[in-house]
Amino acid sequence: MDADSIPVHPTPVRLLHWANAIAMLVMIASGWQIYNASPLFAFRFAKQITLGGWLAAGLQWHFAGMWLLAINGLGWLAYGLVSGHFRxxxxxxxPRSLLRALGDAVHLRLPHQVGVYNPLQRAAYLGVLVIAMLLVASGLAIWKPVQLQELTALFGGYDAARFWHFFAMTALAAFLAIHLTMVALVPRTLLPMITGRARPSRELE
Ligand code: HEM
Known part of the structure; x- marks a missing residue:
């Protein structure tokens, strides 16, 4: 272990983050498989990026991933709220600091101190929490439309809930594309998210 390194990401955050990443990737890829059996729009997802191979297996993957996502998500909420991590x-x-950070990012100025999130990251991590909750709620609405009919009605009925679920997935996939692009642009953030430790950094661009 590097003697100069300091802890930046606590173990629960790392475990929850990587379990969540696996669950989300399984849910998205198997969800695309299910979508292909009854598309909402005039396109299907390429077979290579779907999980399961056919509808029934896609559903099995989706329901298996759902438990990991739900249990891990509850763990994430509990840890984030109780430990004060979110706060x-x-x-x-x-809003002012968010606009400034947005201006910086547009000009590809990406100041970053490992372990400290800039305003754009804060907004994205809070936003993806809301999107994930919307995904789960709309998913429940189309999974159990009879037992949870009040929830399904809240989304405007079964057919409308499918659209809500699809658009929440699209927002999550957009978050993931930006998240992975940022990791590729600032790759020294990746190792600390695995080991938990980093050298104290100056604000580098
Ligand atoms: C699968 C590939 C993924 C990779 C390689 C990855 C990588 C990372 C890295 C390196 C960080 C630390 C950023 C920093 O220190 O500035 C981070 C943080 C974070 N990522 Fe990911 N991530 C992935 C998937 C996801 C997914 C699917 C989600 C949510 C849907 C997610 C949500 C988050 C959140 C909320 C944080 C902040 C963690 C905290 O509260 O401290 N990530 N990710």
Missing amino acids: RHYLPLA
């Missing part, structure tokens, strides 16, 4: 790392989030 300390995602807040404060002032």
Whole structure:
């Protein structure tokens, strides 16, 4: 272990993050398989990026991933709220600082201190929490439309809930594409998310 390194990401955050990443990738790829059996739009997802091979197996993957996602998601919420992780790392989030960070990012100025999230990251991590909750709620609405009919009605009925579920997936996939692009642009953030430790960094661009 590097003697100069300091802890930046606590073990629960790392475990929850990587389990969540696996669950999300399984859910998205198997969801695309299910979508292909009854598309909402005039396109299907390429077979190579779907999981399961056919509808029934896609559903099995989706339901298996669902439990990991749900249990891990509850763990994430409980840890984030009880330990103060969300409050300390995602807040404060002032609109002015968010606009400034957006301007910086547009000009590819990406100041980053490992272990400290900039306003754009804070907004994205809070936003993806809301999107994930919407995904789960709309998923429940189309999984159990009879038992959970009040929830399904809240989304405007079964057919409308399918669209909500699809658009929430699209928002999550967009988050993931941006998240992975940022990791590729600032690759020194990746190892600390695995080992938990990093050398104290100056703000580098
Ligand atoms: C599968 C590939 C993924 C990779 C390689 C990856 C990588 C990373 C890295 C390197 C960080 C630390 C960023 C930093 O220190 O600035 C991070 C943080 C984070 N990622 Fe990911 N991520 C992945 C998937 C996901 C997914 C699917 C989600 C959510 C849907 C997600 C949500 C988050 C959140 C919320 C944080 C902040 C963690 C905290 O609260 O401290 N990531 N990710």
